[in-house]
Amino acid sequence: MTSITTPDAPTNPLTSRHVAVIGGGAAGLAVARELVREGHRVVVFERGDQVGGTWVYNSKVESDQLGLDPSRAVVHSSLYESLRTNLPREIMGFRDFPFVAREDDQYRDPRRFPSHREVLMYLKEFAKEFGIEKLVRFETEVVYVGMVKSNGNFNKWKVRSKKRSGDEIDEFFDAVVVCAGHYTEPRVAEIPGIQAWPGKQIHSHSYRIPEPFRDQVVVLIGSSASGGDISRDLVGVAKEVHVASRTIADEKIGKDPGYDNMWLHSMIKSVHRDGSVIFHDGSVVFADVILHCTGYKYHFPFLETNGTVTVDDNRVGPLYKHVFPPNLAPWLSFVGVPMKSEYGDWLAVQSGCPSFEEWRKQMLIAVAKRHIHQPDTYRDQWDDEDLIIQAHQDFIKYFPNKVNK
Ligand SMILES: Cc1cc2nc3c(=O)[nH]c(=O)nc-3n(C[C@H](O)[C@H](O)[C@H](O)COP(=O)(O)OP(=O)(O)OC[C@H]3O[C@@H](n4cnc5c(N)ncnc54)[C@H](O)[C@@H]3O)c2cc1C
Numbered sequence: 001m002t003s004i005t006t007p008d009a010p011t012n013p014l015t016s017r018h019v020a021v022i023g024g025g026a027a028g029l030a031v032a033r034e035l036v037r038e039g040h041r042v043v044v045f046e047r048g049d050q051v052g053g054t055w056v057y058n059s060k061v062e063s064d065q066l067g068l069d070p071s072r073a074v075v076h077s078s079l080y081e082s083l084r085t086n087l088p089r090e091i092m093g094f095r096d097f098p099f100v101a102r103e104d105d106q107y108r109d110p111r112r113f114p115s116h117r118e119v120l121m122y123l124k125e126f127a128k129e130f131g132i133e134k135l136v137r138f139e140t141e142v143v144y145v146g147m148v149k150s151n152g153n154f155n156k157w158k159v160r161s162k163k164r165s166g167d168e169i170d171e172f173f174d175a176v177v178v179c180a181g182h183y184t185e186p187r188v189a190e191i192p193g194i195q196a197w198p199g200k201q202i203h204s205h206s207y208r209i210p211e212p213f214r215d216q217v218v219v220l221i222g223s224s225a226s227g228g229d230i231s232r233d234l235v236g237v238a239k240e241v242h243v244a245s246r247t248i249a250d251e252k253i254g255k256d257p258g259y260d261n262m263w264l265h266s267m268i269k270s271v272h273r274d275g276s277v278i279f280h281d282g283s284v285v286f287a288d289v290i291l292h293c294t295g296y297k298y299h300f301p302f303l304e305t306n307g308t309v310t311v312d313d314n315r316v317g318p319l320y321k322h323v324f325p326p327n328l329a330p331w332l333s334f335v336g337v338p339m340k341s342e343y344g345d346w347l348a349v350q351s352g353c354p355s356f357e358e359w360r361k362q363m364l365i366a367v368a369k370r371h372i373h374q375p376d377t378y379r380d381q382w383d384d385e386d387l388i389i390q391a392h393q394d395f396i397k398y399f400p401n402k403v404n405k
Pocket of ligand 1: 046336
């Protein structure tokens with residue numbers, strides 16, 4: 001590992017630093033707000049034309065719908081048109097800016113698990129409320145971040161950014177916070193025989209609406225959040241939907257009793273030139289499409305740290321508590337890396353914030369259970385009213401005029 005000398009961490013918390021935040025999604029907006037609150041000078045680089053990141057739905061898809069071609073023009077968002085949140089809005093909101101239903105506005109979606117548009121509107125409201133949009137350089141992609149020498153030490157970051165016009169500029173920052181998201185670069189299942197298989201393959205990153213799959217036989221790999229949603233989206237139009245899952249219990253293999261045209265399988269064993277897909281459970285299907293709902297890879301193509309931070313086996317490291325590379329802290333950090341939130345309490349306390357509210361933790365457990373036991377209805381039928389009441393009692397503290405009491 002390269003040894004890098006960085007300036008000492010600021011002892012005076014009011015030392016104002018020049019900080020580049022890469023990404024104007026939920027993470028970048030929150031980071032920008034906190035940095036400004038501490039008196040730092042912040043530039044948020046955002047390659048899109050609005051804040052919201054993942055929640056900016058884009059009906060366009062990439063030229064390579066499997067996402068393997070490194071030269072393809074990247075579409076950031078992986079949202080599909082029908083997407084509703086998989087968490088209740090009470091959990092998703094920032095603590096001091098609750099994500100409450102806006103019954104007074106006909107363009108808002110008051111549901112507890114609203115559509116993706118509602119999340120985008122909420123994030124835009126957050127950005128406006130805290131004056132963050134004025135810090136954002138839109139349509140400006142960061143193409144390179146690397147440490148440079150200053151006074152003999154490596155103590156500044158060079159950030160090269162590119163406008164949509166193609167113009168590039170280099171600037172120097174004391175610190176960089178990477179908030180670039182990690183649901184854009186597809187991870188694809190390895191399938192024996194796939195080179196000769198004649199059907200079409202796509203990744204859920206490029207799935208938008210079910211119509212292109214009308215009357216087709218679709219094999220969908222994966223049964224997590226997107227896989228579950230997309231399989232239910234497809235059953236209405238596809239001829240057959242076959243879900244291949246690593247985690248399926250033996251007794252569930254076979255026809256899904258809830259649908260006329262959906263079957264559940266173990267993983268794919270192999271695929272063949274004649275179009276057949278053979279599953280480990282022994283069943284065989286002749287399919288038109290394989291749809292990979294197999295998740296995403298961490299990808300920071302702009303970052304050059306001379307090997308100090310690497311992405312290996314889809315892990316970013318070394319990162320102390322998923323945020324700071326020890327050798328470069330606090331001058332480089334990552335926000336939004338963990339897929340799970342078990343250590344959120346620790347992080348909150350370290351940052352001088354109160355730990356997660358008890359209702360938030362209990363609600364997360366309740367929704368996880370409902371997701372398993374009532375996957376078709378968990379967004380519209382619940383029995384955690386008591387937790388909603390507790391949440392709203394908290395919200396009133398922060399947002400007295402907008403909370404339904
Ligand atoms: C299909 C799907 C459904 C989801 N559903 C939920 C849900 O129901 N509830 C929930 O809480 N979470 C959900 N999530 C997780 C969601 O990603 C997070 O809620 C959150 O939006 C992540 O925010 P972020 O800021 O870390 O990343 P993003 O929202 O991805 O934002 C990253 C931003 O960085 C910008 N960017 C990237 N690279 C560069 C660059 N080089 N230069 C400049 N800008 C750059 C991008 O344009 C983007 O605006 C879902 C994710 C997906 C993909």
